[in-house]
Amino acid sequence: MESNAMFQKQSLSATTSVVEGNASVASKGGEAEVGATPVRNSRSRYRTLLLLLFGTEGIVFLWLLPQDKVTLYRLRSALPFRSSPVVSSSQNPYLSAMKNDPKLGTLLLPTGIGTVVRRVAPKRVRYTLLGYVGNCASCLNVNLKAWQAEAKAHDIGLVLFTTAPPLVAQTFVKGQDLQVPIVCDIQGDLVKQLKALWPGRCYLFDSNWRLVWIDRSPGPxxxxxxxxxxxxxLGK
Structure with missing residues (x-):
């Protein structure tokens, strides 16, 4: 009897020990779970914040896009398809404005900004290509270095003009690795005279400074x- 009683006490003690051990393990697991919860919450909040940020930027971009005619036209030009072979004024927002382009044969006046252009342009060349680079923004989507090489090969002088101040203009030219003169049309007189509607538009003048060709393709x-x-x- 005493032997049975002792066996029951030992069994009870062992069972209690197992239960307490399991409880301890469960307690530690709970603490680990509680510790992991804030980490998951933090990551979730971070992802939500990123989604909100990108969503806001997308909305702002879509709102501003119709107001930026250059970017809008370039995006449309980059599409691999066209809805119609006929180019409408909605597809090319410059069509109506180009109706006011200077006429071929127009003389680049030897006054004001025109005098500056004539003075800095290369001499003894057949033609001078005058290129508008806007405010010298880095997003200018033309290869000016290639223009420079082609102009030299065809005995054509290349002159750039910009609405940026001199320091920005010179920095731009150096950054593009160009060896061409750049004229600062800060007041926009030349821009108005030539109807420089988009950055990258260019104009060809003969040796007497009469306009013989004008760029009508605002694509990228x-x-x-x-x-x-x-x-x-050019007769090529």
Whole structure:
């Protein structure tokens, strides 16, 4: 009897020990779970914040896009398809404005900003290509280095003009690794005279400073030397 009683006490003690051990393990697991919860919550909040940030940027971009005619037209030009071969004024927002382009044969006046252009332009060349680079923003989507090489090969002087101040203009030229003169049209007189509607638009003048060709293609990565109308003027 005493032996049975002792066995029951030992069994009870062992069972109690197992229960307490399991409780201890459960307690530690609970503490680990509680510790992991804030980490998961933090990551969730971080992801939510990123989604909100990107969503806000997307909304702002879509709101501003219709107001930026250059970017809008370039995006449309980059699409691999066209809804119609006919280019409408909605597809090219510059069509109506280009109706007021200066006429071929127009003389670059030897006054004001025109005098500056004439003075800095290369001498003893057949033609001078005058290129508008806007405010010298880094987003200018033309290869000016290629223009410079082609102009030299075709005995054409290349002059750039900008609405940026002189320091910004010179920094831009150096950053593009160009060896061409750049004229600062801060008041926008030349921009108005030539109807420089978009950065990258260019104009070809003969040796008497009469306009013989004007760029009418505002698409991205435009190269005048690959334009059939431009090459026709050069006799190429």
């Amino acid at each position: 990565q435009y190269d005048p030397f690959g334009d059939a109308t431009f090459r026709a003027v």
